[in-house]
Amino acid sequence: MPLGEFDLIARYFARPARRAVLGVGDDCALLAPAAGMQLATSCDMLVEGRHFLSTVAPDRLGHKALAVNLSDLAACGATPLAFTLALSMPRAEEAWLDGFSRGLFALADAHGCELVGGDTTQGPLCICISVFGEVPAAQALLRSGARAGDDLYVSGTLGDARLALEAFRGTLDLTGDALTTARAAMELPQPRVALGIALRGVATSAIDVSDGLLGDLAHLLRLSGVGARLEVDALPRSATLAVQAPAVQRECMLAGGDDYELLFTAPPGRADAVQAAAVAGGVAATR
Numbered sequence: 433m434p435l436g437e438f439d440l441i442a443r444y445f446a447r448p449a450r451r452a453v454l455g456v457g458d459d460c461a462l463l464a465p466a467a468g469m470q471l472a473t474s475c476d477m478l479v480e481g482r483h484f485l486s487t488v489a490p491d492r493l494g495h496k497a498l499a500v501n502l503s504d505l506a507a508c509g510a511t512p513l514a515f516t517l518a519l520s521m522p523r524a525e526e527a528w529l530d531g532f533s534r535g536l537f538a539l540a541d542a543h544g545c546e547l548v549g550g551d552t553t554q555g556p557l558c559i560c561i562s563v564f565g566e567v568p569a570a571q572a573l574l575r576s577g578a579r580a581g582d583d584l585y586v587s588g589t590l591g592d593a594r595l596a597l598e599a600f601r602g603t604l605d606l607t608g609d610a611l612t613t614a615r616a617a618m619e620l621p622q623p624r625v626a627l628g629i630a631l632r633g634v635a636t637s638a639i640d641v642s643d644g645l646l647g648d649l650a651h652l653l654r655l656s657g658v659g660a661r662l663e664v665d666a667l668p669r670s671a672t673l674a675v676q677a678p679a680v681q682r683e684c685m686l687a688g689g690d691d692y693e694l695l696f697t698a699p700p701g702r703a704d705a706v707q708a709a710a711v712a713g714g715v716a717a718t719r
Contacts, residue, residue, distance in 0.1 A: 435524040437552050443548060445517065446532040452514050452548045461548035463514055469566040472638075474504035480557040484619075485600060490528045492534030492619040493559070499621045501563035502640065503692040507640040509573040510565030512543045517550035518560040544626055573628060573696070577637040577655035581658035585706060589622050589670045590645060590682060591681065592617035594688025604680070609673045617670075621692035627713025631696060634705045638696035639700035644689040652695065668718040684700045 435443070442457070449455030454464035465471050478484055478497050488496075498515065505512055517536075521528075540547065545563070596614035599606035606614060624640075631638065639652045645667070653660055667685050673679070698706050703719070710717035 434527075435526065440524050440529065440552060444529045445637045446535075447547060449546055449548060451544070452508075452546055455548040456536070456544060457516075459473060461514065461516070463548070463564055463567040465513070468569055470569050470572065472505055472510035472565040472567050472572065474501055474507045475560065475562040476500045476504070488619055489535075491535030491538075494532040495539050495620055497559045497561055498536055498539050498545070499500050499561070499623050500538070500692060501561045501618060502545065502623035503621070503624055503640040505563060505565040506623050506625045507573060507638045507694060508565070508567060508570065508636070509628045509632040509635075512545035512563065512565045512625060514546045514548040515540070515561050515563040517547060519550065519552045520555040521552075522554065522557065553690040568632070573631060573635055573638040573692075574655075575637055575639050575652045576655040577635075578652060578697040579636055579699075580652075580658055581700065582636055582658075583700055583703065583706075583719050584649075584662070584695070584697055585719050586641065586645070586662055586695050587627055587695055587710070587713070587715045587717050588622075588670065588691070588693040589668045589673070590604065590641065590691050590693060591673045591684030591688050592670050593621070593690035594672065594684040595673055595676070595680075597688075597690075598680075598684075604676075610675075613670065613672045618690060621690065622715075623636040623692060624694045624713060624715060627694055627709060627715055627717070630709035630712040631694075631698075631706075634702055634709055635683040635696040635698050638694055641691040641693045641695050642689060644687040645691070645695065646686045647689075648695055652697075656697075665686030665704075666718065668716065 591613045596618040598604040
């Protein structure tokens with residue numbers, strides 16, 4: 433017997449609310465940010481064939497669907513609270529739903545982020561998540577705060593997700609450990625939530641690198657009303673990318689997208705504070 437919508441929700445997605453006032457099961461969820469906090473919210477949609485390959489494992493897809501949203505909270509310096517999930521799929525396959533929900537909730541639990549509502553329907557595979565977080569009033573990191581003279585930083589490494597995509601497209605020969613590393617970067621991005629929180633009061637602006645370094649840098653510069661000089665040779669790259677041809681490295685790092693690292697600015701005098709934030713966030717920050 434096909435799994436009905438309410439049975440599907442009850443089996444794979446219903447969980448008791450611990451931080452939310454009211455979670456899954458009513459017409460609306462109720463959230464209560466702590467006193468002195470502002471509510472941060474963002475929404476991203478993933479569509480099969482455009483944002484992910486049909487061959488991706490369901491647990492990895494569940495992880496990525498939430499990760500790309502948590503990355504937006506990270507760029508704002510917000511602490512995750514809750515999320516909603518709208519899921520369209522051709523049919524309710526229990527093995528797929530089991531894997532998807534496991535990947536989704538593993539990341540959600542790691543960040544204390546509760547599922548508080550959503551919707552399911554039949555149709556092409558499409559995942560839409562809205563995420564909610566909290567940030568102290570007037571302390572959110574914005575794209576518009578960079579100032580002339582600030583240093584430019586990026587977390588982690590760039591380009592591996594694009595490297596994996598080119599391998600799957602057949603335009604690049606990548607095998608063994610190199611393919612495993614690049615594929616993990618594409619399918620299991622790690623949102624830099626702890627770094628974003630640690631950068632509050634240190635960074636003057638921030639954005640997550642989702643559409644490619646050059647494109648996202650352009651957004652930050654335009655909203656801040658400044659320009660920047662980018663030293664391409666100083667950009668951080670993995671050992672997997674570093675052995676590729678220089679032209680491939682540049683293309684993957686500058687225009688690849690799907691990195692979900694934080695690109696941010698800080699005054700030159702805050703270099704030590706930036707590195708302390710990087711330690712707190714568990715990831716390198718390169719100037």
